[in-house]
Amino acid sequence: MNPEHATGAGSIEGTASRKTSPKTGGVWTQYVRNRYLFLMLFPVLIWYGVFAYGPMYGIQLAFKDYMIRDGIWASPWVGLKHFEYLFSLSPDFWHIIGNTLIISAYHIIFGFPAPIILALLLNEIRFPLFKKIAQTISYLPHFLSWIVIGGILISLLSPGTGVINYFIKMLGFDPIYFLGQEKYFRFTLVTSAIWKEVGWGTIIYLAALAGVDSQLYEAAVLDGANRWKQTLHVTIPALLPTIAILLIMRVGGILDAGFDQIYTLYSPAVYGVADVLDTYVYRVGLQGMQFGMTTAVGLFKNIIGLALVLSTNYIVKKMGQEGLL
Template identity: 55%
Template sequence: MAEPSVLDANKPHNALPKKVTPKKKNVLIKHWDLYLIMVPGILFFLIYRYVPMWGVVIAFQDYSVFAGISGSEWVGWKHFERMFETEEFYRIFSNTLLISLYKLFWGFPAPIIVALMLNELRNMLYKRTIQTVIYMPHFLSWVIVGGIMINILEPSTGIINQFISFLGFEPIYFIADDSWFRTVLVTSDLWKSVGWGTILYLAALAGINPQLYEAARVDGANKWQQTWHITLPSLLPTIVILFILQMGNILEVGFEQVFILLNPLVYNVGDVFETYVYRVGITQGQFSYTTAVGLFKSVIALILVVGANKIAKKLGQNGLW
């Protein structure tokens, strides 16, 4: 019997032949079609979101259209100091904050409630009809919605005031009344957006395991107990994410809606950042000052988003990052 060679003796007994693995393709080349789909979205944000940010520097200049950004005089915090010294700024800030909080208070839970109600409907034809009806206002522009609201609330021919007159009360000029204007804004926004907002919640409801409800019924839980202990906890991650995003828009009342419904009689309760920036910045040419106002609003929005995200993390929920 042949003796093992020196080379064979040096080899480990448990040595296995090396596995030859094929070279991995470059991820960019392998998934080129997916990256190609991303290009339009990336270009959109680059062109319309990031490139215009260069214009923020005029908030620290006495900007002149003829001198341009590079030729305008730098003045530091001058426009921010003017902003905090102007009573008008505090008026538009309080108007924006109050209207946003009203919309958040009424508009944020409304899609959740509607989604829960629609989820309980068993007649599919009736359910889809209701969904279609409440979704439709979302696809109308604020020009159309504003015209509808003005016609409905018109003091002499509007259907609301005709009903009020029928009951024996004096007609109310809702659009020009300080005590009613914010209610009109919140109500019209709710009518336009609540149907569309239910889509995400209905999708989240569809992902809940039906066996959880079956187990709850076996244990004797009624509909309210099932909603409280199964449905709402399952919706909570979606609710938290949307709430954080909503906090970022707390100072975004919506230019189109307010601009269409606003009139000089209700400036003291309806004038907000967007309409103020348009009126003072565009029509009066105070570009640097209104850029400072817009930058202040963006900084506040960033603080609110970061704060809401940290609070969500501390409460054990998933944040945006």
């Protein structure tokens, strides 16, 4: 028999054997065989269905004049009325957008690099016990709620009895009302956010550093590279894919300036620099009972976030990184 004919016949038979009926084999067999894995997946699907896709039913509130007695479905449609009010009639909306963007930009500029720098420093520690202690201390604030941390900050930064102002007065300066003066409030927000989350943010970067091949460092040493050059040419390039993905996600959430922190720390005295979209939605939506307009704000945030994720992902991929999509 011709070897080519034998090979062709074998491939045809192999192909025919793989084309099994979905009801008796193939994909359905895989589902049955892995049925317990799919059972483990059900709680995740239920969570997403209830908390991620279920609330999307309420998006229609952005286009309705919601009446509690009528419910969501029976409330009258008003089209783009709420969006028109936000963009043209609401005197505070664009000012609030500006506050949100400024605070989020501060978080990205100063807060995003902080866990990267801390991870690089921790990676250079050669004493395992000291490294574990330093990591634990830096993680701890993450597990405290902003209510607890807000109380601590109010006590520490009080102009009359706070420890920080005590030392400021010892140096001969006037006490500073960090949480009550507009020019200091954003600085206090960003600094306290970095202190709370910097340790937790290092976990992903340290995990990425743990996967770096030690032979790369050995080769760098043979080439005469010192610790700084090893960090510059080996460690940081190994972190770039992780940095790119986290940056895309962070830029996508640029309109989320941190409701928990701001609501805990701000007061009417600093509304001019501290009032952001989330606090505006809380005051107008929950306290003012204007659910349609606040749903419009939320939909606006999501659309902008999606656009930013896609554009940032595009830029990152053009720079040679993988990105999210």
